[in-house]
Amino acid sequence: GAVVSQHPSRVICKSGTSVKIECRSLDFQATTMFWYRQFPKKSLMLMATSNEGSKATYEQGVEKDKFLINHASLTLSTLTVTSAHPEDSSFYICSALLLTSVNEQFFGPGTRLTVL
Amino acid sequence: KQEVTQIPAALSVPEGENLVLNCSFTDSAIYNLQWFRQDPGKGLTSLLLIQSSQREQTSGRLNASLDKSSGRSTLYIAASQPGDSATYLCAVKGNQFYFGTGTSLTVIP
Numbered sequence: 001g002a003v004v005s006q007h008p009s010r011v012i013c014k015s016g017t018s019v020k021i022e023c024r025s026l027d028f029q030a031t032t033m034f035w036y037r038q039f040p041k042k043s044l045m046l047m048a049t050s051n052e053g054s055k056a057t058y059e060q061g062v063e064k065d066k067f068l069i070n071h072a073s074l075t076l077s078t079l080t081v082t083s084a085h086p087e088d089s090s091f092y093i094c095s096a097l098l099l100t101s102v103n104e105q106f107f108g109p110g111t112r113l114t115v116l
Numbered sequence: 117k118q119e120v121t122q123i124p125a126a127l128s129v130p131e132g133e134n135l136v137l138n139c140s141f142t143d144s145a146i147y148n149l150q151w152f153r154q155d156p157g158k159g160l161t162s163l164l165l166i167q168s169s170q171r172e173q174t175s176g177r178l179n180a181s182l183d184k185s186s187g188r189s190t191l192y193i194a195a196s197q198p199g200d201s202a203t204y205l206c207a208v209k210g211n212q213f214y215f216g217t218g219t220s221l222t223v224i225p
Contacts, residue, residue: 006159034213043120043205043215044160093159095213103147105213109159 002028004096006108013084014116021079021111023094029074030096034105035067038091050077084115118143120208120216128222129196137191137219139206144184151180151191152205154218160205164191196223 003026013019023033031052036044048069049057056069066088068080077096081088091112095105119142129135139149148167152160164173164180166189172181179192189206201223206216 043217044207044213045215046212049212091157095160104150104162104165106162107152107160110157112157 002106004106004108010112012114018082023077025075025096032097033077034095036093086115089115118214120214122216122219126220139189141187141208146208148209150207154203198223198225
């Protein structure tokens with residue numbers, strides 16, 4: 001099956017710093033990628049849809065200036081958490097859309113962000 | 117807005133038992149429904165995907181059914197094993213993916 005990677009898998013940073021998370025589709029091209037956030041013992045919540053070569057589409061309530069998304073190539077999308085605060089601590093998961101008759105999403109392994 | 121609910125929230129069974137996980141959704145206008153497995157601190161592993169025109173899908177000991185008109189799906193796990201212990205999430209695809217609240221499964225050796 002299609003493989004999606006995320007880097008880093010874990011990151012700890014101080015309040016006020018920025019953190020970049022990478023999402024890569026390893027064996028297919030993805031014009032569309034998605035970023036999700038998962039709180040402890042909660043389900044996944046879609047943050048934004050990342051489109052290659054154009055601006056990301058953010059879900060209601062997600063600050064676009066806080067969570068910067070860049071989809072510069074067909075295999076890479078990045079999420080940058082700017083001026084991180086402890087409440088940004090969470091598990092961030094990306095997925096990439098494989099366009100076939102099924103249009104299936106393949107998910108990355110997630111990134112655990114802890115802001116001190 | 118689509119709402120996806122999973123019952124039960126947690127389930128503990130002895131090894132070898134057959135079990136059923138339930139997923140319900142409020143808007144039947146979906147493209148597909150997918151079941152995932154998530155291990156603690158890990159990402160999602162896709163188990164089964166059912167297209168809106170299909171009624172069920174099978175993979176090994178897993179069988180997923182879909183009744184779109186009633187807004188329900190079930191995931192049947194046969195002969196459960198300790199390695200099946202994980203959180204199981206269902207997700208329906210409309211204009212975006214909507215995830216359920218998950219069922220935490222523990223299979224006791």
